[in-house]
Amino acid sequence: MEKVPMTKNGHVQLTEELERRVAIERPRIIEAISEARAHGDLSENAEYHAAKEMQSHNEGRIKELETLLALADIIDVTKLSGDTVKFGATVRIVDEDTDQEKTYTIVGDPEADASAGRISISSPIARAMIGKEVGDSIEVTAPGGARGYEILEINYV
Incomplete structure (x- = not known):
């Protein structure tokens, strides 16, 4: 398993x-x-x-x-750090089309709850963010079409 x-x-x-x-x-x-x-x-x-x-x-x-x-x-997310997005990161992003900001914490599948800002490590947006740094742009293919985001901030809390 x-x-x-x-x-x-x-x-x-x-x-x-x-x-x-x-x-x-x-x-x-x-x-x-x-x-x-x-x-x-x-x-x-x-x-x-x-x-x-x-x-x-x-x-x-x-x-x-x-x-x-x-x-x-x-x-233990409190022991993680770094400049790139990985599991446990809290990431603030901005939609490049609407300028709407969102904050997500990347967590495991069982604890994911998008409405509470916790997204699964296996979600399309989390997969697009992994390994990226502040200032990087990502593109996420969603059911409504492709969306572009820019990473504004990465924290490990």
């Missing part, structure tokens, strides 16, 4: 989610199944089927989290 790169913060968040799903969600769902079972005929019991589906989803996510955490290659 291949190691999954992630930041210390991402590892903590996934660990907390796993603990919450095991300690809180699992018992709550088991209770909901027991309660629905008490209502009688299971073949036409919507509450029972909904609770079983929730259980299936929760158990699947628990297994996924356990696998991700077992394969985690935790990278």
